[in-house]
Amino acid sequence: VNQFSVDWSRQHLLDVGGHSVRHWPWSATQGSAPGVSGDVVWDTGRQVGFLPFVGLEANEPLRHRYQLWIVDAARDERYPVDGGVFDVPASDGPVVIPVRATVPVHEPLAFVVTVEDPGGAVDRTLGVVRARS
Numbered sequence: 001v002n003q004f005s006v007d008w009s010r011q012h013l014l015d016v017g018g019h020s021v022r023h024w025p026w027s028a029t030q031g032s033a034p035g036v037s038g039d040v041v042w043d044t045g046r047q048v049g050f051l052p053f054v055g056l057e058a059n060e061p062l063r064h065r066y067q068l069w070i071v072d073a074a075r076d077e078r079y080p081v082d083g084g085v086f087d088v089p090a091s092d093g094p095v096v097i098p099v100r101a102t103v104p105v106h107e108p109l110a111f112v113v114t115v116e117d118p119g120g121a122v123d124r125t126l127g128v129v130r131a132r133s
Helices: 002-017
Strands: 021-026 036-042 050-055 065-072 083-085 095-098 108-116 129-132
Touching: 002 021, 002 036, 002 050, 002 095, 036 108
Parallel strands: none
Antiparallel strands: 021 036, 036 050, 050 095, 065 083, 065 108, 108 129
16 A cells, blocks of 8 residues: 555545545554554545554564454444454554445444454454544
């Protein structure tokens, strides 16, 4: 992923996205990801979003990957929408991850990041970071 183009796309979404764009800060689940900061930018109309992080530990893709889950008020909270798996490279600066929801998200309540096996998971586990509206 080209971080410059992803960061530019995120900022463009914030600048011109309109009323369907929402913005939430991250907060670490107690004891799981100290020092992580960032936010979620999500456009419900276009079903696109971005997750910028600072301080999220780099992962080894062959051992584990991060996975995004989106809790949608239009669905049962026990079955969040899979937002895709992603990797965080070793870096001192922010990393911006594009969101790839597997099905449309109508009323996002929370975005949760978990640590999973390399192929991802079907059901979410306890999250390491969470953004809630």
